[in-house]
Amino acid sequence: MPTSIKPNGQIAGHYGPGELATVVFERDIGEAGHYPFTRGVHADMYRGRLWTMRQFAGFGTARETNKRFRFLLDQGQSGLSTAFDLPTLMGLDSDDSRSVGEVGRLGVAVDTVDDFHTLFETIDLEQISVSMTINAPAAIVMAFYLAAAQERGFDWKKLRGTIQNDILKEFHAQNEIVFPPEPSVRLVVDLIEFCARYVPQWNTVSISGYHIREAGSTAVQELAFTLADGLHYVDETLRRGLPIDSFAPRLSFFFNAHNDLFEEIAKYRAARRLWAELMRETYGATDPASWKLRFHAQTAGCSLQDRQPEVNLIRVAYQALAAVLGGCQSLHTNSMDETLALPTEHAVTLALRTQQVLAYETGVTKTVDPIGGSYFVESLTQQMHDDAEGYFERIRSYGGMLGAIDAGFFRREIAESAYQYQRSVDQDDNVIVGVNRFVQPDEVRVETLQVDASVENTQVESLRCIKSARSASDVLRTLAEVRQVAAAGGNTFPALIEAAKARVTIGELVKGLADVFGRQSLHEQ
Amino acid sequence: MTTTTDSPTTTPTTGDKPTAHVRIVLAKVGLDGHDRGIKVVARGLRDAGFHVIYGGIWQSPAAVAQAVLDEDAQWLGISLLNGAHLTLIPQVVEALRQRGLLDVRLVLGGIVPPRDIPALTEIGVAAIFGPGTSVAEIAASLQSTSARITNVAELLVSFRQRDRRSLSRLLTMIAAGQQLGDIRDWLHANRPANDASAKNNFRTIAFTGNGGVGKSSLIARLVAELRSQGYTVAVLSCDPQSPITGGALLGDRIRMSDCLPDEGVFIRSLPVTSGSQGIASNLDLMSQALERFGFDIVLIETAGTGQGDIAVRNFADALVLVMQPESGDSIQWEKAGLLEIADVIVVHKSDLPGAERMESELREQLSLPGHHPAALIRVSAAKNTGIPELWEAISHPSFHRVGTAPRVFPKA
Ligand code: B12
Ligand SMILES: Nc1nc2c(ncn2[C@@H]2O[C@H](COP(=O)(O)OP(=O)(O)OP(=O)(O)O)[C@@H](O)[C@H]2O)c(=O)[nH]1
Ligand SMILES: [Mg+2]
Numbered sequence: 001m002p003t004s005i006k007p008n009g010q011i012a013g014h015y016g017p018g019e020l021a022t023v024v025f026e027r028d029i030g031e032a033g034h035y036p037f038t039r040g041v042h043a044d045m046y047r048g049r050l051w052t053m054r055q056f057a058g059f060g061t062a063r064e065t066n067k068r069f070r071f072l073l074d075q076g077q078s079g080l081s082t083a084f085d086l087p088t089l090m091g092l093d094s095d096d097s098r099s100v101g102e103v104g105r106l107g108v109a110v111d112t113v114d115d116f117h118t119l120f121e122t123i124d125l126e127q128i129s130v131s132m133t134i135n136a137p138a139a140i141v142m143a144f145y146l147a148a149a150q151e152r153g154f155d156w157k158k159l160r161g162t163i164q165n166d167i168l169k170e171f172h173a174q175n176e177i178v179f180p181p182e183p184s185v186r187l188v189v190d191l192i193e194f195c196a197r198y199v200p201q202w203n204t205v206s207i208s209g210y211h212i213r214e215a216g217s218t219a220v221q222e223l224a225f226t227l228a229d230g231l232h233y234v235d236e237t238l239r240r241g242l243p244i245d246s247f248a249p250r251l252s253f254f255f256n257a258h259n260d261l262f263e264e265i266a267k268y269r270a271a272r273r274l275w276a277e278l279m280r281e282t283y284g285a286t287d288p289a290s291w292k293l294r295f296h297a298q299t300a301g302c303s304l305q306d307r308q309p310e311v312n313l314i315r316v317a318y319q320a321l322a323a324v325l326g327g328c329q330s331l332h333t334n335s336m337d338e339t340l341a342l343p344t345e346h347a348v349t350l351a352l353r354t355q356q357v358l359a360y361e362t363g364v365t366k367t368v369d370p371i372g373g374s375y376f377v378e379s380l381t382q383q384m385h386d387d388a389e390g391y392f393e394r395i396r397s398y399g400g401m402l403g404a405i406d407a408g409f410f411r412r413e414i415a416e417s418a419y420q421y422q423r424s425v426d427q428d429d430n431v432i433v434g435v436n437r438f439v440q441p442d443e444v445r446v447e448t449l450q451v452d453a454s455v456e457n458t459q460v461e462s463l464r465c466i467k468s469a470r471s472a473s474d475v476l477r478t479l480a481e482v483r484q485v486a487a488a489g490g491n492t493f494p495a496l497i498e499a500a501k502a503r504v505t506i507g508e509l510v511k512g513l514a515d516v517f518g519r520q521s522l523h524e525q
Numbered sequence: 526m527t528t529t530t531d532s533p534t535t536t537p538t539t540g541d542k543p544t545a546h547v548r549i550v551l552a553k554v555g556l557d558g559h560d561r562g563i564k565v566v567a568r569g570l571r572d573a574g575f576h577v578i579y580g581g582i583w584q585s586p587a588a589v590a591q592a593v594l595d596e597d598a599q600w601l602g603i604s605l606l607n608g609a610h611l612t613l614i615p616q617v618v619e620a621l622r623q624r625g626l627l628d629v630r631l632v633l634g635g636i637v638p639p640r641d642i643p644a645l646t647e648i649g650v651a652a653i654f655g656p657g658t659s660v661a662e663i664a665a666s667l668q669s670t671s672a673r674i675t676n677v678a679e680l681l682v683s684f685r686q687r688d689r690r691s692l693s694r695l696l697t698m699i700a701a702g703q704q705l706g707d708i709r710d711w712l713h714a715n716r717p718a719n720d721a722s723a724k725n726n727f728r729t730i731a732f733t734g735n736g737g738v739g740k741s742s743l744i745a746r747l748v749a750e751l752r753s754q755g756y757t758v759a760v761l762s763c764d765p766q767s768p769i770t771g772g773a774l775l776g777d778r779i780r781m782s783d784c785l786p787d788e789g790v791f792i793r794s795l796p797v798t799s800g801s802q803g804i805a806s807n808l809d810l811m812s813q814a815l816e817r818f819g820f821d822i823v824l825i826e827t828a829g830t831g832q833g834d835i836a837v838r839n840f841a842d843a844l845v846l847v848m849q850p851e852s853g854d855s856i857q858w859e860k861a862g863l864l865e866i867a868d869v870i871v872v873h874k875s876d877l878p879g880a881e882r883m884e885s886e887l888r889e890q891l892s893l894p895g896h897h898p899a900a901l902i903r904v905s906a907a908k909n910t911g912i913p914e915l916w917e918a919i920s921h922p923s924f925h926r927v928g929t930a931p932r933v934f935p936k937a
Contacts, residue, residue: 086556086607101612102556175558175582215561302561306656339656341608341638406907415564422565426659435657448638451608521783 011263015375023382028273032327032368036276038269038381039369040327041292046365050078051323052330053355054131054296058083058108059342060455061462062118065108069123071345075352079161079330081131082119083107084141089176091137093507094459104455106342107133110141111463111507113500116148125154130161131206131296136178138165139187140509143496146199151501162203162252162296165191168229168401169208172410173215178510181402183517187492189236194493196247203252205233206296212410213256214302216418219267220384222256224391225410227274231392232401234283244283248290257323257331258300259315265371266380268295268326274385296330297323304338308434309446312336317354324364325371331355341448466503474502479512486516546771546796547667549600552580552589554617557607562634562656566602569660571772575667578794581779586613587786590620592778593629595791597693600667606635611644618648625690632667634658677704681711684818689791692818696793699810712813729812730919731825731837733803733863734847735854739873740826741780742906743847743915747824748784750912756821759791761812763805763828766796777826791820802833809840834863843868843919846899848887850879855887864890867899869918875903875911 012019023029030036033043042048055072057080058065069080085107087099093111094103103109108119120130134141142163149159167184170176179187192204209226217225230251237247253271258264275293279285299319304312313336320333333351335343343351359365371377398404424430431437478499485495492513499509551567553560560582567579578596580589593601603617614633621627633645634654642653654663677698684691698704732740744760751758760781766773775794784790795805804827805811812823825841827834838844846867848854858864870891872884884903891899900918904911 086558090556092556098556101609102607105608175560216565339636341636415568418561419565419568422569422660426569426661432657436659445639450638 011380015379017375019375019379020382023378028382029372029378032372035280035288035291036273037292038273039372041272041294041329043368045327045368046324046359047368050359050365051328052079052129053077053352053359054079054081054330054332055348055352056081056083056133056298056332057348058085059106059449059451060104060108061459062108062110062115064104064455066119066121066123068345069120072348072352073123073128075349076356077352079129079131080123081332082133084132084134085109088137088141088506089134091140091178091506091510093463093505094456095463096507100456103459105451109455109459110144111459111505112466112503113144113147113151114462114466114503116144117152120148125149125152126158130159131163132161133164135164135167135170135174136176136184137506137510138163138167139191139492140496140500140506142191142195143493143500144506147497147500150497156199158201159199160201162206163191164206164208164254166205166208166229166254168232168405169211169226171405172225172229173211173217173414177520179514179517180520181405183486183513184520185232185236187513188233189240190491190493192233192237192247192250193240193242193491196242196250200250202250204247204250205230206252206254207233208254210254210256210298212414213258213300215414216302216421217414218417219258219260219263220387221391221413221417223267223271223274223384224388224395225413226253226255227271227278227388228392228395228401230275231278238283244279244285245287245290248279248283248285249287249292252329253293253295255295255297255323255328256300257297257319257326257328259303259319261318261322261325262377262380263384264319264322265326266377266384268297268323268328269377269381270384270388271295272327273381274388294329296332297326297328298332299323299334301334301338304334304336305432305435306339307443308440309336309340310444311434312338313350313354316351317358320354320358321362321364324358327369337446337448340446342451344447344449346447463505467505470503475499475504475508478502479504479508482509483512483516486513546574546576546773547600548576548578548596548598549602549667550578550580550589550592550596550598551602551604552584552592553582553604554584554586554589554613555605555607555609556583557605557609558582559604559606559635562606563602563604566604566634566660566663567774570664570667571767571774572770573660573664574770574772575664576766576773576775576796578775578778581782584782585786586616586620588782589617590624590626591786591788592792593621593626594624594690595693595793596778597690597697597793598629600630600632602632602634602667604634605637608636610635610637611641614645614650615648630667634663675703677707677711681708684814685715687818689788689818692791692814693793695814696811699807699814700795700805702806705807705810708814709810712810712817715817716813717816727816727821728843728920729823729825729841730843730845731827731834731841732845732847733827733829733834733837733867734871734873735829735849735852735857738829738847738849738852738854739906740829740847741777743871743873743904744777744824744826745781745784746904746906746909746912747916748781748790750916751822752784752787752789754916757789757791757819758822758824759793759815759820760824760826761793761795761805761808761815762826763795763797763803765803765828766798768799771798791815797828802836803828804833804837808837812840835866838866845869845871845915845919847871847873848883849874850877850883855883855890859890864899869900869902869915871911871915872901872903874905874907876905876908 029038032040057068085104086102092099094109195202195204207230209222212225213222272293276291279291299316316333323331333354335347335351337347395404398407428436482495485492567577570577580592630651632652633650637653680691748758762777764775773796797805815823844867902915
């Protein structure tokens with residue numbers, strides 16, 4: 001039983017050459033490392049290099065998170081991924097009245113560039129790639145990162161990493177929204193433009209389907225909405241006057257790895273093929289790097305259960321297998337205590353070990369795209385490819401991305417799928433082990449992480465010290481400059497970096513920008 | 526995981542008619558944006574026959590408590606997945622307490638670690654529903670609970686003392702058609718002394734138009750404008766209820782959430798049954814009750830079917846017909862005869878293409894013989910433009926017409 005309700009088409013019991021009648025091998029499948037990249041972006045795939053094992057981490061203060069980062073690196077993790085707390089994600093300072101109770105709770109609390117110094121202390125930013133999950137205030141956080149890196153003497157040209165910087169899916173699914181859609185997208189483009197020039201190895205957007213799927217979408221909706229978001233960023237960056245090949249190679253993607261193994265594999269394959277076709281045929285990109293859809297995957301948090309939490313380890317392992325058979329470039333595996341709290345050190349270690357077993361023991365890395373040519377998967381790939389195109393058409397009928405957002409199209413579609421899914425579980429049409437089948441009365445309790453309640457005070461106090469030590473006139477001057485550039489329509493980055501160096505806070509900068517851009521209140525559908 | 530501290534009783538107390546449909550307010554407080562679960566629960570409860578008022582994310586505890594009060598809900602459901610429940614839930618409880626609402630049942634859903642449960646039940650959380658709970662299980666625990674005061678005489682005494690909850694209860698009784706005779710008599714006997722009194726600027730204004738044309742968004746902007754002019758405002762918002770289950774998901778309030786919390790604003794969501802012509806019954810009495818309570822202006826949002834609007838026109842001071850560009854709305858409303866009775870016609874979403882064209886077409890249409898001079902205004906709630914103009918048109922004396930439609934509800 002598939003984990004999602006497919007709007008178009010059903011899964012048959014048998015697949016053979018008949019189902020592939022319309023598929024042209026050279027055109028639609030090809031070889032790994034070659035257009036349209038259905039089989040993978042690299043010719044040698046994991047034979048050349050394994051995917052990056054990158055666990056999303058962050059809680060408490062920058063100091064505590066720095067400790068967790070170093071622990072993960074010691075355990076053999078190959079890249080870092082930063083989770084910020086809700087105040088930061090919403091562009092609020094730790095001392096804001098709206099932040100009370102939420103500082104450092106779901107991620108790391110940061111307010112100024114000094115927190116970025118602490119966060120990456122002793123970590124060589126020219127060696128380790130760093131990912132940061134932040135959206136509405138992404139430009140500000142990137143400016144802080146670049147300012148801190150410069151203050152530590154690192155060369156921007158050597159920095160590697162990814163910033164999520166994908167505001168559109170916030171409007172569809174994640175709800176971290178500060179500014180209205182138009183100025184929000186403009187900030188995304190500011191970052192793309194600035195990094196294309198000065199931080200060339202940085203992935204400027206992580207165009208994310210993960211959140212869309214977690215909010216309840218089907219696999220096809222995840223695929224279609226994500227690519228449509230990507231196309232909107234491309235259009236807007238082209239309007240800024242950048243040539244396609246100057247920025248497209250640094251757009252990256254982020255997909256979910258859900259339970260339905262073959263559906264997920266087909267989704268990644270269809271995504272690669274669609275993106276390559278769009279970039280080469282529709283946008284005329286000539287650099288093959290622009291055609292390649294590279295993606296990070298995370299196993300599906302929403303598939304994990306409260307009951308019999310250890311069973312989650314097994315779900316995660318299969319989901320990770322789907323991501324790897326689908327050719328991901330980096331992977332986060334969820335921890336078994338997903339429904340309880342942020343992961344404990346023990347739980348996150350098991351999650352990482354799951355990837356390591358997959359990479360080193362199962363042999364799936366030895367052959368490039370071992371699934372390629374499967375009647376079933378190739379046919380499913382074709383079907384998802386076509387279904388996604390159907391969604392592109394529907395989005396166009398709303399006058400494009402912003403029109404569709406305004407009309408509530410994405411939120412409605414996602415909420416509908418989420419509800420249908422819940423009903424199917426409640427009616428036992430979908431079996432979930434331990435929830436509606438194989439229920440076990442005496443439950444195992446697992447230990448959970450508890451964020452120290454003193455975090456908020458510590459962070460507020462350190463912010464107070466920073467504020468009293470900085471130059472008030474520098475703060476005013478650099479903030480005024482940010483407002484001025486925002487109003488004039490220029491790239492905000494140089495001004496944001498200057499403000500970062502003057503220890504202006506995230507909250508102050510967001511407020512400055514909001515004075516110019518306005519604020520978006522979320523009106524749900 | 527479901528934790529129920531004391532099982533909510535499903536048997537209503539003696540002598541009290543159980544409310545046919547349980548009213549529940551659902552909302553999220555704090556910065557938490559995880560809304561998948563609460564939206565699923567909202568729809569699931571609607572399909573189980575509940576009247577669900579979904580207040581949305583990022584609500585303040587005070588706004589949530591005001592929603593419970595004004596909506597006369599028996600249950601409040603909060604969803605939190607951000608781990609801040611030990612900070613936020615006590616604030617919600619305190620906001621309920623300040624409004625005398627501690628008898629309202631509070632339930633919680635989302636991520637709550639077992640060690641935090643005792644602290645929450647201690648302050649009055651009735652039940653906590655975690656991941657993997659079926660909607661049926663939730664619906665089963667949220668049945669009608671407490672006895673409702675139905676002694677209308679008592680209610681009216683406290684109503685007169687400006688007890689807001691009594692107003693809210695009174696509206697519930699009027700909506701349910703209970704003791705209408707007594708209430709009508711009382712309202713009549715207690716009407717303001719004369720037309721020239723301070724109350725003479727009291728107005729009821731009705732808004733109609735197709736689903737999704739932006740009536741609620743427009744009303745939200747108008748409420749803000751009226752508040753800035755010093756008026757107190759009540760909104761009666763009609764939304765359809767399912768003909769099969771009788772359940773309803775009342776979604777207008779969420780569009781007006783930016784106006785709250787504010788004691789000078791009262792919002793009541795009203796489910797309307799199919800075949801009721803798009804308006805709740807006895808809207809005229811509700812409007813009178815709100816006036817007697819002291820609200821300056823009542824705004825009514827109809828569910829927009831056309832027929833009921835003619836009835837509304839009978840007691841409202843002005844009828845505003847809302848349309849959007851490129852929709853074929855104008856032809857439809859012409860046929861329904863509404864273009865003839867509307868006082869103000871709004872070309873809404875004027876930020877969208879086609880608004881100007883629609884306006885000029887309508888202008889032509891309205892200048893044909895047989896049409897009375899309705900005002901035509903272009904408005905965008907999204908861009909917040911045209912709102913003062915809209916109010917000016919609505920409050921224009923020429924629209925408080927005499928002769929076209931007799932007023933059932935006298936001003937004084
Ligand atoms: C889906 C999800 C997301 C989606 C949310 C999409 C959306 N629009 O809702 C995305 C990917 C965007 C997301 C983002 C984040 N998430 Co998240 N997310 C989850 C996840 C995996 C599932 C939640 C879910 O929707 N489940 C499906 C629904 C149907 O179930 P439910 O919400 O539990 O609801 C059921 C019951 O709880 C109950 N219920 C719920 N509400 C109500 C209300 C009432 C009145 C009643 C009666 C019942 C009820 O009934 C429902 C049906 O059974 C949970 C972990 C988990 N498996 O639970 C983490 C989790 C909640 N997220 C977490 C975190 C940290 C975050 C982020 C802060 C990460 C970051 N630093 O960037 C962001 C914050 C986003 C934001 N704006 O707030 C943590 C929170 C940790 C904690 N509380 O201690 C969790 C627990 C994961 C973890 N272990 O780390 N997330
Ligand atoms: N472009 C544009 N969209 C708007 C405007 N006002 C509202 N909307 C959108 O129109 C949709 C419907 O808005 P509502 O205010 O709920 O409309 P409604 O008429 O009250 O809807 P019902 O109560 O369901 O009949 C939402 O997606 C709003 O975001 C506007 O001025 N411009
Ligand atoms: Mg409405």
